[in-house]
Amino acid sequence: QALKAELLLTEGELDGPPASAPVLASSHADSPDELAYLTMPRRDAGYWVRLTVDRDIQAGEGRVLVLRGARARGPVTYYPPGAAPRLINDAENGGPVLMRRGWVLPLPNGWTRGDVAYLRVGGNTAEAMSLRFSTVPEIARQERSDSRFMVAAFTALMLMALAMVGIWFAFRDLVYLFYGAYLSCAAVYLLLVSGDAAEMWGLSGIASGRLTVNWSVATLATIFQLGFSLRFLELPRLLPRLALMARTLQWANIVWLAVLLLLRERVHGFWYIGGNVLLLMGIPLMFVAAVMAWRRGAPYAGYYLLGWTPLLLFVGVLAAYPFGVGRAEWADRGLALAAVLESGVLALALSQHAANRHRLALLARQSGDRDPLTGTLNASALRLLLETWSAPGSLGLKRHGLLLLDLDAFGEVNARYGRAVGDALLQQALSRIRGVLRPDDTIARMDGDSFAVVAECERVDCELLGRRLADAFSQRPFRIDGHEIAVSASVGLAMAQRGEPVQALLDRAAQALLSARQAGRNTVGVAPAAVLPAEAEPEAG
Numbered sequence: 001q002a003l004k005a006e007l008l009l010t011e012g013e014l015d016g017p018p019a020s021a022p023v024l025a026s027s028h029a030d031s032p033d034e035l036a037y038l039t040m041p042r043r044d045a046g047y048w049v050r051l052t053v054d055r056d057i058q059a060g061e062g063r064v065l066v067l068r069g070a071r072a073r074g075p076v077t078y079y080p081p082g083a084a085p086r087l088i089n090d091a092e093n094g095g096p097v098l099m100r101r102g103w104v105l106p107l108p109n110g111w112t113r114g115d116v117a118y119l120r121v122g123g124n125t126a127e128a129m130s131l132r133f134s135t136v137p138e139i140a141r142q143e144r145s146d147s148r149f150m151v152a153a154f155t156a157l158m159l160m161a162l163a164m165v166g167i168w169f170a171f172r173d174l175v176y177l178f179y180g181a182y183l184s185c186a187a188v189y190l191l192l193v194s195g196d197a198a199e200m201w202g203l204s205g206i207a208s209g210r211l212t213v214n215w216s217v218a219t220l221a222t223i224f225q226l227g228f229s230l231r232f233l234e235l236p237r238l239l240p241r242l243a244l245m246a247r248t249l250q251w252a253n254i255v256w257l258a259v260l261l262l263l264r265e266r267v268h269g270f271w272y273i274g275g276n277v278l279l280l281m282g283i284p285l286m287f288v289a290a291v292m293a294w295r296r297g298a299p300y301a302g303y304y305l306l307g308w309t310p311l312l313l314f315v316g317v318l319a320a321y322p323f324g325v326g327r328a329e330w331a332d333r334g335l336a337l338a339a340v341l342e343s344g345v346l347a348l349a350l351s352q353h354a355a356n357r358h359r360l361a362l363l364a365r366q367s368g369d370r371d372p373l374t375g376t377l378n379a380s381a382l383r384l385l386l387e388t389w390s391a392p393g394s395l396g397l398k399r400h401g402l403l404l405l406d407l408d409a410f411g412e413v414n415a416r417y418g419r420a421v422g423d424a425l426l427q428q429a430l431s432r433i434r435g436v437l438r439p440d441d442t443i444a445r446m447d448g449d450s451f452a453v454v455a456e457c458e459r460v461d462c463e464l465l466g467r468r469l470a471d472a473f474s475q476r477p478f479r480i481d482g483h484e485i486a487v488s489a490s491v492g493l494a495m496a497q498r499g500e501p502v503q504a505l506l507d508r509a510a511q512a513l514l515s516a517r518q519a520g521r522n523t524v525g526v527a528p529a530a531v532l533p534a535e536a537e538p539e540a541g
């Protein structure tokens with residue numbers, strides 16, 4: 001059964017289908033599975049679409065046409081072959097609502113070859129639309145299966161959102177709350193666009209104001225997603241410029257959402273174009289940010305990429321659909337599936353994030369060994385933490401480095417300004433070190449003027465961190481009691497290796513620190529890799 005759809009170019013308002021008109025574009029669907037697909041450029045006068053078939057369709061066959069797209073347009077009038085015209089896509093004026101997979105255009109008297117059907121498509125928006133044949137039982141089957149699928153996706157997302165709120169409650173870090181809020185918005189959005197909300201108790205009211213609500217929920221999801229990404233990828237620290245761009249985009253979304261909420265129907269004709277453009281700008285930005293953060297050692301950026309890439313692709317396809325790129329038929333389901341996959345991966349990452357933090361907090365609290373002057377962990381607490389991480393079977397940090405930092409010529413500060421000033425300097429030194437670290441890094445005061453940092457990073461990034469720590473001291477003098485005191489620091493780095501005893505790791509870091517001091521201070525020394533019994537053989541051979 002071949003269906004032909006032609007986009008006609010007419011002038012002025014007509015009372016009925018044009019007798020003849022130039023054809024702007026045409027599309028064929030040669031088999032029942034194919035779509036006739038038309039992209040419509042913006043045009044004040046709207047369009048007429050002429051539909052023809054190459055074979056007769058009997059009235060009793062139960063065949064119907066399914067129209068998709070044209071979502072943001074004004075009312076569409078349908079002129080069935082051999083029957084009276086009717087208005088569709090007019091939910092806001094009490095007309096029939098969108099089915100999950102489009103509007104059903106019935107063929108009450110069948111379709112005789114040679115008869116012509118028309119669609120009058122109003123509204124001044126650029127949007128693509130598609131047409132295909134189906135049957136009522138087939139649509140019913142599809143609706144049922146879509147419905148089950150969407151409810152499962154909704155439930156999965158909502159459960160994960162609840163878990164995130166729970167984690168936020170325990171740790172009070174906004175990253176979890178943002179993610180939970182994003183998940184709930186995504187779940188509600190999926191339900192709304194799937195069309196199920198209209199039939200659900202409690203949601204039918206929301207669903208009837210459809211466009212404003214759908215778009216607001218989607219925009220809120222974007223706003224929360226950006227907030228989450230900023231924190232999760234540690235953009236302000238790692239990539240300040242990208243962080244600024246993400247914040248700007250977040251604000252643009254907030255402003256655009258306010259426009260929608262204030263003006264509602266009055267902006268429906270064009271609002272979604274701005275919304276989709278913002279979305280299409282955000283996708284590559286977040287992708288680039290994730291790749292760059294990953295390369296700079298953001299510990300969870302790998303999860304982010306794994307989870308988001310498929311979802312961003314589907315969002316991109318859907319956002320580009322009104323502009324005539326891509327076909328949204330398969331993208332709806334793909335979107336739901338990718339959203340569940342994404343939330344699964346990210347929820348896993350965030351719970352690992354939380355578990356790491358929990359273990360640290362617990363250990364630090366249990367150890368109770370704190371340095372009285374600065375209030376941070378002391379040497380024995382740090383040793384306990386290192387022992388726990390290196391114990392076989394522990395969750396452990398992935399790859400981590402131990403950095404020892406020693407202030408250069410600190411004895412002179414004491415001698416020149418007095419011990420009280422020295423104490424104040426040590427306290428300020430701790431905040432300088434903290435300023436360079438991530439929230440998950442661990443810091444301890446070992447003794448006198450030396451500190452230790454344990455950071456989850458690859459060797460290059462740990463070396464960079466070492467340099468940043470030294471720079472934090474050399475680039476700015478301390479100001480204490482009206483004195484300006486310049487103090488540099490030397491840093492020794494040793495990368496932890498599986499199976500290496502904690503004392504050996506500490507010794508290697510101390511050796512690296514010694515070499516840095518011997519190299520003239522204000523430098524970073526890096527310890528050579530440990531030779532472990534299991535690895536000694538291949539090296540010897």
Ligand SMILES: Nc1nc2c(ncn2[C@@H]2O[C@H](COP(=O)(O)OP(=O)(O)OP(=O)(O)O)[C@@H](O)[C@H]2O)c(=O)[nH]1
Binds near residue numbers: 412
């Ligand atoms: N104000 C103050 N000073 C301390 C404290 N604990 C240790 N110190 C002093 O810190 C200094 C540690 O000196 P070292 O690290 O051996 O040597 P340095 O003077 O820093 O010289 P470098 O060889 O460059 O490290 C000593 O002068 C100690 O008296 C403290 O709690 N408060």
